[in-house]
Amino acid sequence: MTKVIKNGTIVTHDLTYKADVLVDGGKIIEIGEGLTGDEEIDATGCYVMPGGIDPHTHLEMPFMGTYSADDFESGTRAALAGGTTMVVDFALPSPGQGLLDALKMWDNKSTRAHCDYSFHMAVTWWGEQVFDEMETVVKERGINTFKHFMAYKGALMVQDDEMYASFQRLAELGAIAMVHAENGDVVADLSAKLLAEGNNGPEGHAYSRPPQVEGEATNRAIMIADMAGVPLYVVHTSCEDSHEAIRRARQQGKRVWGEPLIQHLTLDESEYFNQDWDHAARRVMSPPFRNKQHQDSLWAGLQAGSLSVVATDHCAFTTDQKRTGIGDFTKIPNGTGGLEDRMPMLWTHGVGTGRLTPNEFVAITSANIAKILNCYPRKGAIRVGSDADIVVWDPEAEKTITAGAQQSAIDYNVFEGKKVKGLPRYTLSKGRVMFDTGKMLGQEGHGEFVKRAPLGEVNKALSSWKQITAPRPVERSGIPASGV
């Protein structure tokens, strides 16, 4: 059964043009004018874009004594309702647990996914087993991205020597290093001091993680990655201090990408000073929301190309879970949701304000991500042969975001009350309509794991450069005799 998406305007990262799209067997099989198919999807007045890819989610993640509340079922349902057709989640070994063992757990969790997904691997400790298993993860499991936590001291945090060893291994395997860049030692010290002084509310979380801890760690990770010869992806870049380090590195030719979140682009630090404890705690995440100057820096980075993609870091906890931290902000589970809202919020505040063009919107929500993660043009493109992960986007449709109408399993939404203009009319996952004008159709288990090969173009280029500039002994004739 073929489907044809008719009368829309195709928008990819590089082109805007009127054409119909014919879909069969989960793939795009033809693009052109006047196409016909067994079934018709009307895209009049709409943009036909590659479905969003969210490169950063934590679904059913064990963290801070609990599990994040959205699993692969509700999480991917939320994704599709917001025009996102692929999520990349972090497989997280507990300290001492093998990588392959952790992956088995993520394989089990993800069987209910409504849309395609992939995994990043986290390196939460270092040893021979991790070193050895990295090769299998890359070559057999199709995972080419490995995250390192420079924060969460005493839990997930790794030290510089471990990070350097891991980065060198990744360079060897043709994979990409990722970092959660915050100086965990400083955060731990500041947190203890704040608590001792009676600063135990959610605002203490923001005070304990100033932009400097992020700027310092970002710069350190960049330099370590450069010495190891590995490309670096900095997750949840939230401030100018971190952006500055990334911008400088890119101008020096280093292979570094920055990933702001939709939350940091549109919500600011005043949320933590709300009189309502629940309101503030629900917004506790790391790094915390920042002030207007930092937000402007992130928007400018997306416009200038010094920041590459927009994610959510979707890690949703219920109000009850957040209340574990009453009286001690360090016990509030860190994380916020956003999967359903990333695309409408970015369209509204990006394209709707003239900060972004529609093509740039596609680049930073989909195409750039697919390219960096090495699954382009299977994903992130409207091209013959690409997966039919497509969003039919109605730029005139409006709604007010409210928890009562969301797919996410939690009891609130950090964007509650925000008006958005620009919403999916249809979302297709591999040719199947999963969302139709406000109605969730979905199908548990429809989503499949997307393998991503190592040795992408950037890895190859960087490795050639590193070989050419590697230390070499100087060939000398007439070396003086040693000794006297």
Ligand code: URP
């Ligand atoms: O607060 C956050 N970001 N929670 C999720 C885990 C992480 O650090 O990415």
Ligand code: ZN
């Ligand atoms: Zn993180």
Ligand code: ZN
């Ligand atoms: Zn409130």
Ligand code: ZN
């Ligand atoms: Zn995260």
